[in-house]
Amino acid sequence: MKVLVVDDFATMRKIIKNVLKQINIENVLEAENGKHALTILKNDTVDLIISDWNMPNKDGFELLLWVRASEKYKSIPFMMATGRGEKKEVAKATEAGVSAFITKPFNAEELKEKMEEAC
Numbered sequence: 233m234k235v236l237v238v239d240d241f242a243t244m245r246k247i248i249k250n251v252l253k254q255i256n257i258e259n260v261l262e263a264e265n266g267k268h269a270l271t272i273l274k275n276d277t278v279d280l281i282i283s284d285w286n287m288p289n290k291d292g293f294e295l296l297l298w299v300r301a302s303e304k305y306k307s308i309p310f311m312m313a314t315g316r317g318e319k320k321e322v323a324k325a326t327e328a329g330v331s332a333f334i335t336k337p338f339n340a341e342e343l344k345e346k347m348e349e350a351c
Contacts, residue, residue: 233257233259233279233280234259234260234261234276234277234278234279235252235257235259235260235261235279235280235281235282236260236261236269236272236278236280236281236282236283237249237260237261237262237263237271237279237282238260238262238263238264238265238268238269238281238282238283238284238287238292238295239262239264239283239284239287239313240264240265240284240286240287240288241284241296242264244284244336245262245264247337248260248282248309248313248323248343249254250351251338251339251340252304252343254340255272255340255343255347257284258307261276261278264287265287265288265290265291265297266283266287266290266291266292266294266295266297266298267287267289267290267332269281269283269290269295270290270295270298273285273299273305278308279308279309279351280293280308280309280310280350280351281299281308281309281310282297282311283296283310283311283312283313284312284313284314284328285312285314285347286314286315287326292312292314293312293324293328296310296312296325296328296330298310298328300309300328300329306329309332309347309350309351310329310330310331310333310350311327311330311331311332311333311334311346311347311350312330312332312333313332313334313335313336313338314333314334314335314336315335315336330348331350331351332346332349333346333351334346334348
């Protein structure tokens, strides 16, 4: 499985990569924002997107909308991993087609459970 992790904080990307490694997922691509993620998606195939919500240069919600609007990418499972866990935001992301929602911080067990839900 190849996972694209999108987060503007390098430290958070590293933490998520380490958590993925704990569940035996080592094929991880990183993007620092939604705009960078689009470049990666256009040049590579991924099986899952894990994205932060708040980022400059196309946030996670804008990325989700773009992915779901695209014939080529719309079937990729998309997890929103964020500190934003308010009900209205969960509802907004769900309505837009998010596959799963996980609130930071999370551990390997929680991530695996949400990945199974998303995929």
